[in-house]
Amino acid sequence: MIKFWNKRVKLGVITEKPELEESLKKIHKEIKENVKKKFAGSLAIRMVDSGSCNACEAECNALSNPYFDLERLGIYFVASPRHADVMLVSGVMTFNMTPHVKEAYEQIPSPKWIISIGDCPMMQAPFEKNYAINAPVTEHLEVTHHIAGCPPNPVEIMEGFLEFLKKI
Amino acid sequence: MRFIARFCKEKRECFEIITVYEESTKIEEISKESPRIKTLAKKEPSAIWFERKMQDDFGIIIEDAFDKRPLVHQERFPRDLHPLRKDFKEIQLQEAPYLQYKYEEISGDGVFQVAVGPIHAGIIEPGHFQFSQAGEEMLHLEVRHFYKNRGIEKMLEGKTLQEAKPIIERISGNESIAYQICYRDIYLQATKQELPLSLRKRHALLLELERTIHHLTDIGFIPNDAGFGAALSFASKLSEDARRKMNELTGHRFGFGAIDFENSFIDTASFHEWLNDLKQSVEFFEDWIIDIPSLWDRFDTTGILPLKKAVKYATVGVIARASGIAIDRRINPFYLEHGFSLASEVSGDVAARFKVRLAELQNSIVMMRNFLEEDDTKLEVTEIYDGEYQSFCESSIGELFMAIDIKDGLIERFFVRDPSFMNWQAVHIMMSSDIIADFPLINKSCDLSYAGNDL
Ligand code: SF4
Numbered sequence: 001m002i003k004f005w006n007k008r009v010k011l012g013v014i015t016e017k018p019e020l021e022e023s024l025k026k027i028h029k030e031i032k033e034n035v036k037k038k039f040a041g042s043l044a045i046r047m048v049d050s051g052s053c054n055a056c057e058a059e060c061n062a063l064s065n066p067y068f069d070l071e072r073l074g075i076y077f078v079a080s081p082r083h084a085d086v087m088l089v090s091g092v093m094t095f096n097m098t099p100h101v102k103e104a105y106e107q108i109p110s111p112k113w114i115i116s117i118g119d120c121p122m123m124q125a126p127f128e129k130n131y132a133i134n135a136p137v138t139e140h141l142e143v144t145h146h147i148a149g150c151p152p153n154p155v156e157i158m159e160g161f162l163e164f165l166k167k168i
Numbered sequence: 169m170r171f172i173a174r175f176c177k178e179k180r181e182c183f184e185i186i187t188v189y190e191e192s193t194k195i196e197e198i199s200k201e202s203p204r205i206k207t208l209a210k211k212e213p214s215a216i217w218f219e220r221k222m223q224d225d226f227g228i229i230i231e232d233a234f235d236k237r238p239l240v241h242q243e244r245f246p247r248d249l250h251p252l253r254k255d256f257k258e259i260q261l262q263e264a265p266y267l268q269y270k271y272e273e274i275s276g277d278g279v280f281q282v283a284v285g286p287i288h289a290g291i292i293e294p295g296h297f298q299f300s301q302a303g304e305e306m307l308h309l310e311v312r313h314f315y316k317n318r319g320i321e322k323m324l325e326g327k328t329l330q331e332a333k334p335i336i337e338r339i340s341g342n343e344s345i346a347y348q349i350c351y352r353d354i355y356l357q358a359t360k361q362e363l364p365l366s367l368r369k370r371h372a373l374l375l376e377l378e379r380t381i382h383h384l385t386d387i388g389f390i391p392n393d394a395g396f397g398a399a400l401s402f403a404s405k406l407s408e409d410a411r412r413k414m415n416e417l418t419g420h421r422f423g424f425g426a427i428d429f430e431n432s433f434i435d436t437a438s439f440h441e442w443l444n445d446l447k448q449s450v451e452f453f454e455d456w457i458i459d460i461p462s463l464w465d466r467f468d469t470t471g472i473l474p475l476k477k478a479v480k481y482a483t484v485g486v487i488a489r490a491s492g493i494a495i496d497r498r499i500n501p502f503y504l505e506h507g508f509s510l511a512s513e514v515s516g517d518v519a520a521r522f523k524v525r526l527a528e529l530q531n532s533i534v535m536m537r538n539f540l541e542e543d544d545t546k547l548e549v550t551e552i553y554d555g556e557y558q559s560f561c562e563s564s565i566g567e568l569f570m571a572i573d574i575k576d577g578l579i580e581r582f583f584v585r586d587p588s589f590m591n592w593q594a595v596h597i598m599m600s601s602d603i604i605a606d607f608p609l610i611n612k613s614c615d616l617s618y619a620g621n622d623l
Contacts, residue, residue, distance in 0.1 A: 007452060007456070047291045048287055048294075049287075049292070049293050049294055049316070050294075051315075051316045051317075051318055051619075052293070052316075052341070052619065053338045053339060053340055053341040053344075053619050054293055054340060054341040054342055054617065054618070054619045055338075055341025055342070055344075055422045055424075056341075057291050057292065057293065057341075058341060058342065058385075058422075059421075060291050061291050061385075061404075062404070062408060062411070064404070065401075065404035065405060065407070065408045066401055066404065066405045066408075067405065067408050077290075077291055079289035079290065080289065091316070092318055094315065094316055094317055094318055095244075095245065095261055095317075096242045096245070096314060096315045096316070096317055097286070097294060097315050097316065099244060099263075100286050100287055100294070100315070104287055125338060126334035126335050126338060127318060127323065127335060127338070128323050128335075129259055129260075130259050130318075130319045130322055130323050131249075131251050131256075131258050131259055131260070131261050131319055131322070132251070132317050132318050132319030132322075133318055133319065150338075150424070151341070151421075151422070153421055
């Protein structure tokens, strides 16, 4: 373990690296304030993949890496819809996933919101509508906010969360 | 003869059943009026998913199959629809009445079933795992997928190769470069062109970068699933750095659209510098993690896939190499000249898969250094010839196989077999001597794709 601590001291804190600082600092501050005001300091998100390519998930996972560390702003990805305030939907709403996505939404206690992420749920990714696809998601669920991009990068996702927080 | 894939093509007069082996390809023609074949699954157990898929997609009857349950079509999918047939044109299906899927289950005194999924507790893709449990011990696992089926094969039919590209690069986000390279090879065959060496090097560099990102992510997540979160923090920093490099090189964090025929500028000096840093970090990581006995306690002898089974199920990629099979699409002169060395372990457990990833990571760094060069070669786009083409590529998960038929300049049939499609079928074997709490760890150590599997 001593190796690790040595390394840790040498590396220091990398969260909010200088290159990102200016653009991120503002978002951070605003998100924190909004989460505090509207969600008593903790916004719980349940991510549901309805047929993505997995890149959108990877970018959401990246939000937890030391550069972004989303949790310190009070936003958590939770394991169950029953713990969630918001459902974050990615993917093209496949025929096979549609009933499960709706079920997950029903399990979220009210008040609840839906954010869609990536171009897929809005049918703006290169995929074409066919028998296996039920997107756009708006035909099945009421979406409060959409985060565009294929995939949106972590900063864009954070900005998206902020816009959502301002909206409600 | 290693089994690679088995799929169906609809021709004007008949169905063709194509069976691809390592050294040969077999074609069987069957009539359209009564499309029946004999199962191959008795000899090649992993043929079963291919056959069940054919049955759903084309309505092929597998006469002597011991498992005739639907694979891609789920509880609410309209019965007797075969979407990959040429005369199927519907674009919106209505849900049919719910029809229960019969899981493979072991029953008996005190044995109970645990259903997990399709939606899981983390930020991961959907799929279903059905366990038969005796207390904590897993007696059996059935892996059930295809929740994410987007009908990609059908979607691409009738498109030109160029039109298909943006879709192909988004089949599996983590393997985008590999998919693009498979596509590239088919494109080159169809245009009868050779790829200039410098472009080949650039593409190979990007493929190794993709592998690096994927392995870095995994070497964090695997220990994390064994309760060692510090590794995830450390490795996810490295993978974020690598992803930013990908963005710097290709203009996209996942390299969508990156495999083109124009060499663009790479700042080689800064790339070398980053590679040096990465090498040091990975060495440090290895040195550090090897010293944590409680972690290896969880890794060692967990989720064993014995060599015999790995061969029998025709597994590929990291999983196969961790079980002692020397298989890698990069075993060829081009890669060997640029420093490729095969990573291999024999114990077939979580530890082996983890070590294979670490070794490949280090090898990728060596290769990326050798692939790096500044150059501005271009390849002109030329006419596309009709034909039936196949290609292979070693993605970060394993061997990827793609087949495209082109007729009158348009895609007549698109088929792709993700390495995950083979490997998922072997995952249940890894459970036999472990408890259910080990499942997330075992699953993560394989890190297979759902999107590429489901298409
Ligand atoms: S929006 Fe783009 S990146 Fe996200 S899941 Fe869809 S194809 Fe993948």
